[in-house]
Amino acid sequence: MSRRSWWLLALCIAALALAASANSISNGYAYDDVYLLVKSPRMHSFAGWWREFGHTYWPEAAGGDGYRPLTIIAFRAQWAIGGGAPIVFHAVNIVLHTITSVVFFWLASGILPLAAAWIVAALYAVHPVHVEAFANVVGQSELWVALLICVAMGLYVHGRVAGPITRKRWVAIGVVYGIGLLFKEHAVVLPALLILAEATVAPDRAPLNQRLLRMRLPLLVLTVVALGYMWARSVVVVAGLSGFQPYIVFQALNLSTSDRILTMIGAAPNWLRLFLWPARLMTEYAPPYIDVAQGPSVAQLPGLLVLLGVLGLMIACWRRSPATSFGIGWIVVTLLPASNFIVPAGFIIAERTLLLPSVGAMIAVGSVIPWLYARLERRRALQYAAAAALVALIGLGFARSSTRAPAWRDNDSLFRQAVKDSPESYRAHFMLGVHLFENRRKTEGEKHYREALKLFPYDPMMALALAEEYRSAGMCQPAIPLYRWLFTLEPNSSRGRIGFADCLLLTYQLDEAREEALKSIRAGGRVKSARAIIDAAKRAKESMGRRADGDTLASVAPAARSR
Numbered sequence: 001m002s003r004r005s006w007w008l009l010a011l012c013i014a015a016l017a018l019a020a021s022a023n024s025i026s027n028g029y030a031y032d033d034v035y036l037l038v039k040s041p042r043m044h045s046f047a048g049w050w051r052e053f054g055h056t057y058w059p060e061a062a063g064g065d066g067y068r069p070l071t072i073i074a075f076r077a078q079w080a081i082g083g084g085a086p087i088v089f090h091a092v093n094i095v096l097h098t099i100t101s102v103v104f105f106w107l108a109s110g111i112l113p114l115a116a117a118w119i120v121a122a123l124y125a126v127h128p129v130h131v132e133a134f135a136n137v138v139g140q141s142e143l144w145v146a147l148l149i150c151v152a153m154g155l156y157v158h159g160r161v162a163g164p165i166t167r168k169r170w171v172a173i174g175v176v177y178g179i180g181l182l183f184k185e186h187a188v189v190l191p192a193l194l195i196l197a198e199a200t201v202a203p204d205r206a207p208l209n210q211r212l213l214r215m216r217l218p219l220l221v222l223t224v225v226a227l228g229y230m231w232a233r234s235v236v237v238v239a240g241l242s243g244f245q246p247y248i249v250f251q252a253l254n255l256s257t258s259d260r261i262l263t264m265i266g267a268a269p270n271w272l273r274l275f276l277w278p279a280r281l282m283t284e285y286a287p288p289y290i291d292v293a294q295g296p297s298v299a300q301l302p303g304l305l306v307l308l309g310v311l312g313l314m315i316a317c318w319r320r321s322p323a324t325s326f327g328i329g330w331i332v333v334t335l336l337p338a339s340n341f342i343v344p345a346g347f348i349i350a351e352r353t354l355l356l357p358s359v360g361a362m363i364a365v366g367s368v369i370p371w372l373y374a375r376l377e378r379r380r381a382l383q384y385a386a387a388a389a390l391v392a393l394i395g396l397g398f399a400r401s402s403t404r405a406p407a408w409r410d411n412d413s414l415f416r417q418a419v420k421d422s423p424e425s426y427r428a429h430f431m432l433g434v435h436l437f438e439n440r441r442k443t444e445g446e447k448h449y450r451e452a453l454k455l456f457p458y459d460p461m462m463a464l465a466l467a468e469e470y471r472s473a474g475m476c477q478p479a480i481p482l483y484r485w486l487f488t489l490e491p492n493s494s495r496g497r498i499g500f501a502d503c504l505l506l507t508y509q510l511d512e513a514r515e516e517a518l519k520s521i522r523a524g525g526r527v528k529s530a531r532a533i534i535d536a537a538k539r540a541k542e543s544m545g546r547r548a549d550g551d552t553l554a555s556v557a558p559a560a561r562s563r
Contacts, residue, residue, distance in 0.1 A: 001114060012122070013122060016101070016122055017097055017125035018098050019398060019402070020397070020398050021093070021094045021097050021098070022094060023406065024131075024406075026090075026409070027086065027405065031411065032136070032138045034411065035058075036057075036075075043072075045076070046076050049073050052076075054236060055069070055072070056237050057071065057072060063245055066244055067185065067237050071141040071184065074092075074144075075089070093137070094134060096143035096144065097133070097134040098125075100147040100150060101124055103151055103154060104120075104124050104150050105117060107150050107157060110158045111323050111363060112323055112363070119369060120369075122394050124358065127358055127401070128279075128397060129274045132350070133355045134405075136408045139352045142355045145180050145184045145186055145187045145356060148176050148179060149187060149190060149193070149356060150359065152172075152173045152177060155169050157201065157202075160197070165218070173194075173218075178225050178229070181229040186337045191222045191223065192333045196326060197326060200322040201322050244345065245346060246346065247340075247344065247348060252489065259292075259295065262300055263290070264339060265303040266290070266291050266293060266300040267285070267348060267349060270285065270349055272306050274351065275331075275354070275361040280421065282421045283351075283414065283418045283421070284431070285425070286348065286425045286456070288425075288455055289424045310331075313328060314329055321367050321371075323363060323367035324364050327360045327364025327365070327367060328360065328364050330359060330364075331357045334356045335354075338350065411435050412435065415431050418431065418432065424455065426453075426455035426462075427452070433445045434465060437449075442469070442473070449466045453466070460493070463483075464486050466482055467500075476506050477507070479499070493523065494524050494525035497516055497523060497530075498530060501513045505536055513537045517530040517531070518530070518534070
């Protein structure tokens with residue numbers, strides 16, 4: 001095929017990707033966008049951008065997790081260009097998704113026949129599971145990594161078609177790798193993908209061990225690059241190997257490593273569904289929709305069968321259909337960092353993290369196309385039916401993507417849609433409740449808080465949040481049981497102690513108010529506020545001893561409220 005024809009096919013892929021993502025251009029800021037961009041002063045100026053190499057991804061006030069300096073620099077540049085207008089961020093996301101779809105076509109054309117490569121690239125371009133990455137601003141790090149990993153793998157795969165990888169290509173792959181790591185830590189998987197490609201789709205009949213020996217020096221250099229990144233991150237971030245705090249559910253239940261892995265085995269069918277038939281999309285994959293394991297159970301059996309079946313298929317196809325094994329292996333390798341199998345992540349499943357693994361899923365699907373074509377070659381009616389099914393599938397992907405993107409327009413749209421998508425997920429109700437309280441729709445917000453607590457009564461942040469809302473509204477009677485619940489879940493926590501002591505003071509439970517204030521001091525809480533409560537309780541008790549009326553308490557209690 002001529003170069004011009006190839007670019008015409010690539011242009012069609014770009015048009016599909018652009019059409020599927022274009023209506024996200026009108027989205028505003030939603031979910032993490034608000035905390036990372038809108039409420040973070042460092043994002044609002046491009047001055048001193050180089051200091052981001054010494055800062056965490058999330059600001060200290062929001063946990064100080066992660067190390068993605070190039071992502072933050074890119075965000076700061078986009079904020080400066082558009083004066084904070086979200087259209088700039090969304091335009092960049094759309095462009096990145098479009099370019100990545102074309103680069104994926106280029107990568108796939110080095111592994112599959114051209115027609116099959118075009119089909120899988122078209123499916124990738126309109127795949128609904130990608131919406132969370134391109135319709136939400138913070139998904140941009142996923143888009144950068146997907147683009148850079150596809151570029152690096154394309155350089156390798158097409159280079160191997162021509163023979164051994166040249167030094168220039170290795171240098172280019174190394175540079176792309178280093179840049180990818182600074183956009184998001186999940187780029188670390190590139191060396192494993194290179195080995196996988198060599199073991200499966202590289203057109204070389206030499207024994208694998210000899211080929212891997214030829215790769216040892218470049219792989220060593222890539223390993224040094226990865227270790228350099230990990231060292232830099234360890235200097236800046238103190239949140240453990242993953243760089244992020246574990247998911248709140250894992251913390252709340254004090255989940256063991258084995259139970260965390262069992263939980264993810266049970267959740268595995270969701271991955272398969274999202275890759276192959278993503279009709280139902282969700283922002284909150286949380287209990288009780290996701291069953292949290294408390295030891296082995298029959299609930300994990302479907303997931304175990306899915307995992308064993310997929311891995312078995314990869315092994316069975318290793319020689320018969322190397323592209324299939326490569327695609328499945330790509331899924332496994334790229335899912336691992338965010339899968340909770342190795343280290344705990346900040347979620348159970350997040351659709352945006354499936355952007356890169358979906359590359360492997362589409363290649364695995366594409367590997368079936370030559371086999372299918374060979375069986376339909378002399379059956380024209382079936383060929384027409386297959387072509388019609390393909391057009392319908394691409395159309396369905398486009399329709400689902402374009403209708404899903406507006407859900408990310410703003411927090412009100414997103415959190416309300418989340419409850420519709422997953423009414424059995426406690427986090428969906430919790431986040432909507434938080435949003436409603438922030439916007440003074442307290443009666444409706446209380447309803448969703450209560451529903452979240454009913455669905456999953458183990459998240460201390462929910463008990464604390466609702467208790468604090470009640471207290472700030474002067475409703476200490478319903479707040480006190482929630483504070484007690486909070487300290488049942490977190491006996492040694494300082495969070496909420498001052499608020500609890502304040503409510504106890506205002507409801508004349510003076511001895512307990514003093515005790516909670518002391519506990520706050522012992523737990524590292526605010527000493528000044530705690531002493532104010534202790535003093536107020538002491539004065540109130542003395543006044544009550546002199547048979548003072550209730551107004552006396554009202555006159556001394558405000559001192560305890562200064563924060």
